[in-house]
Amino acid sequence: MGDNSLVLGHRVSEWCGVAPVLEEDIALANTALDLIGQTQLWLGLAAECEDKGRDADALAFRRDVWDFRNLLLVEQPNRDFGHTMMRQFLFDAWHSMVLAALKSSDNSEISAIAEKSLKEVTYHLERSSDTVIALGDGTEESHMRMQAGLDRLWPYVGEMFLTDEHDLINVASLRPAFDELTNDVLSTATLSIPTDNFTHKGGKTGARHTEHLGHMIATMQFLPRAYPDAKW
Amino acid sequence: MVMTKPSIDQVWKWLDAVPDPEIPVISLVDLGIIRGVAWLNDMLEVTVTPTYSGCPATRIINLDIETALNDHGIKKVTLKRQLSPAWTTDWLSEKGKAKLEDYGIAPPQTAGGPAQCPRCKSVQVEKISQFGSTPCKAQWRCTDCLEPFDYFKCI
Numbered sequence: 001m002g003d004n005s006l007v008l009g010h011r012v013s014e015w016c017g018v019a020p021v022l023e024e025d026i027a028l029a030n031t032a033l034d035l036i037g038q039t040q041l042w043l044g045l046a047a048e049c050e051d052k053g054r055d056a057d058a059l060a061f062r063r064d065v066w067d068f069r070n071l072l073l074v075e076q077p078n079r080d081f082g083h084t085m086m087r088q089f090l091f092d093a094w095h096s097m098v099l100a101a102l103k104s105s106d107n108s109e110i111s112a113i114a115e116k117s118l119k120e121v122t123y124h125l126e127r128s129s130d131t132v133i134a135l136g137d138g139t140e141e142s143h144m145r146m147q148a149g150l151d152r153l154w155p156y157v158g159e160m161f162l163t164d165e166h167d168l169i170n171v172a173s174l175r176p177a178f179d180e181l182t183n184d185v186l187s188t189a190t191l192s193i194p195t196d197n198f199t200h201k202g203g204k205t206g207a208r209h210t211e212h213l214g215h216m217i218a219t220m221q222f223l224p225r226a227y228p229d230a231k232w
Numbered sequence: 233m234v235m236t237k238p239s240i241d242q243v244w245k246w247l248d249a250v251p252d253p254e255i256p257v258i259s260l261v262d263l264g265i266i267r268g269v270a271w272l273n274d275m276l277e278v279t280v281t282p283t284y285s286g287c288p289a290t291r292i293i294n295l296d297i298e299t300a301l302n303d304h305g306i307k308k309v310t311l312k313r314q315l316s317p318a319w320t321t322d323w324l325s326e327k328g329k330a331k332l333e334d335y336g337i338a339p340p341q342t343a344g345g346p347a348q349c350p351r352c353k354s355v356q357v358e359k360i361s362q363f364g365s366t367p368c369k370a371q372w373r374c375t376d377c378l379e380p381f382d383y384f385k386c387i
Contacts, residue, residue, distance in 0.1 A: 023361035023371065030363040037286020041315070112316035116285055119318055119387050127362045 001098075002042030003070035005117075006060055007213070008091060009035030010220050011078060020081050027127065031088070034120040041113045061224040065214045072203035073156035075213040079149070082135050082142060086149035089132045092125035093181050094160045094174070101169045110168070129185045136189025147191050158199025238306065243269045243276065250300045253292045254366050257335040260293060264323025267314050275308040276301060281319045284367035321386050332384055338372065340386035349374035350381055 013032035019025035043056035054062075073091060078084045099121055102114035135142040161175045186193055202208025223230060238246075247269070248261040260266055268279035278297055282290050294311050301309045321340040324332075329339035338346030338357075348355050354376035361371045362385075369382045 023363075026365070026371075027361055027363035030367055033286035033288070033367060034284060035286070037282075037284060041285055108316070112318075116282075116315045116318045119320075120284060123362070123385070123387065130362075 262328025
């Protein structure tokens, strides 16, 4: 959970200062901020459980690509604004369902982080759904770009629902609710869900990230690696 | 030196005088983020919950609490972060909501949007963006006086 919110949080923050309009710039920066805040909570808890003297910063900035356990979807580059919002919608839909399930965890720290994050993510999902609908059912150009984004990203959806022995919840069981929500929003957006259900995998296990993650963390980790323990 | 411990009520009053760093017209108590104050022997424990998990003001808020209590003679202060129950705008005080409106920020409404323009009081308002200048606000606009304004999001 911490790696997903960290990688997507960093990706979304890449829009800061260059979004199409000021309101979208602010919205994207705020979304990134929420995700990075959630990262501090998740990775802080992970570091505490690991008990090897590392903290959230050490986990974020001192691990290499193969140690990241994020979904392939979130490491995909931003490309255009439509593509970014499609990635956000697919992630928000999954994220909200996973957090709702983790909220019932027996571990009080996990349930508290999930409860806190879910409030923020519900808001993210509301915005990304509205934007996907507005652009999908928008102009010919915006429709074309949203469909292209969906076609490109759909092969990364399946990985979100692969359950492995490290999962605290059965993520596969969330798929029907995800399909119902995405069908609803994407059909309102006049977009067609690809029929091919081929799935890329390897991000969550760390076995095979896409080439994009290494480039992203090279930028993200540059400062703490070049200037260890820098403070400001 | 033996110091008489200030009463818990007194501490709440002092905390009610500490302004929110981003919206200085309301206090941290008005914002509803101070969840508890208790003496643990000679140490004062203040329980604080964050508004949004990534809100950059959180660090400043913690510093401001410590500084204010130190200035009132309480030297040993410990801050406890509490995530659950998650902060909700239902915890904003009525006094705080009135102050927000006077300051030009529409207070949260359960209906999900501002009740009226905080400047001209017209109910003809429309949303510009779901996000605003801080994580807790959205941008709205009055279609009568045409002024854009901040709305304190209801969560």
